[in-house]
Amino acid sequence: MKPKSEKELAHEQLTEFLTRHKLKKTPERYAILDKIYSKKRAFDVESLFAEMIGDRYTVSQATIYNTMKILLDCGLVLRHQFGEIIRYERILGKMHSHYLICTDCGKVSAFSDEVLDRFVEKRKIPQFNVLHYNISVYGKCAICNKKSLKK
Numbered sequence: 001m002k003p004k005s006e007k008e009l010a011h012e013q014l015t016e017f018l019t020r021h022k023l024k025k026t027p028e029r030y031a032i033l034d035k036i037y038s039k040k041r042a043f044d045v046e047s048l049f050a051e052m053i054g055d056r057y058t059v060s061q062a063t064i065y066n067t068m069k070i071l072l073d074c075g076l077v078l079r080h081q082f083g084e085i086i087r088y089e090r091i092l093g094k095m096h097s098h099y100l101i102c103t104d105c106g107k108v109s110a111f112s113d114e115v116l117d118r119f120v121e122k123r124k125i126p127q128f129n130v131l132h133y134n135i136s137v138y139g140k141c142a143i144c145n146k147k148s149l150k151k
Contacts, residue, residue, distance in 0.1 A: 007037045010076050010092050017074035028059050030065045036077060041110055042087040042097070082108055082136060096120065097134040104144035 002013075014033055018025050035052060036043070045064055052059050068088060071077040078091045082101045087108055089097060096117060100109045113135075120133055140148065 006090075006092050010090070013074060013076060013092070014071070016048065017070070020140075023070065027138055028057070028063050029067050029070065030039050031057055032059065033076065035094075036071070036090050039090065041102060042080065042089040042099070042108065044085075044087055047108050048088075078132065078134075080134065080136075082106075096132065097138045099134065100141070101136055102141035102144055103138050104140055104148075105120060107141050109141075 008082065010033055011030065014029065015025060017023075020031075032048070032052065034070075035048065045061070045068060049059075049061050049064050049111075052064070068077065068079075072079055075089065076092055077088050078097075080087045080089070080097075080099070082099065083103075085101075085106050085108055098111050098113055098116065100111055110139060120130070
């Protein structure tokens with residue numbers, strides 16, 4: 001038997017959550033979930049809304065915000081706040097995330113670092129079971145760094 005995909009597992013988890021909390025199982029909620037679980041990177045609600053509209057889904061921003069709250073509550077997405085910037089990411093099947101945040105322009109970029117991953121995974125924290133972690137590194141991106149050097 002073929003193992004279930006992350007998207008299938010996410011559907012099951014959402015269905016179970018909606019049933020348990022007596023919430024409606026609307027096609028819009030599942031379409032939003034599918035769009036999120038087709039992404040590899042963190043995203044903001046505005047770009048998600050634009051993608052949904054671009055793909056001809058009839059969904060309002062309010063529906064997306066309400067669905068994001070549900071997906072947060074049932075553990076399918078994680079919310080990050082980097083200063084004024086809010087990003088979301090899917091977390092089912094993910095253990096960690098790393099971000100570079102430019103303090104000048106606000107650009108947020110994901111990055112990978114195997115050394116950091118090994119360090120955290122080997123680190124034993126007494127009486128604590130790590131489920132997910134993120135590392136945020138603040139500084140200036142290359143573009144902003146060049147701008148400040150020219151001044």
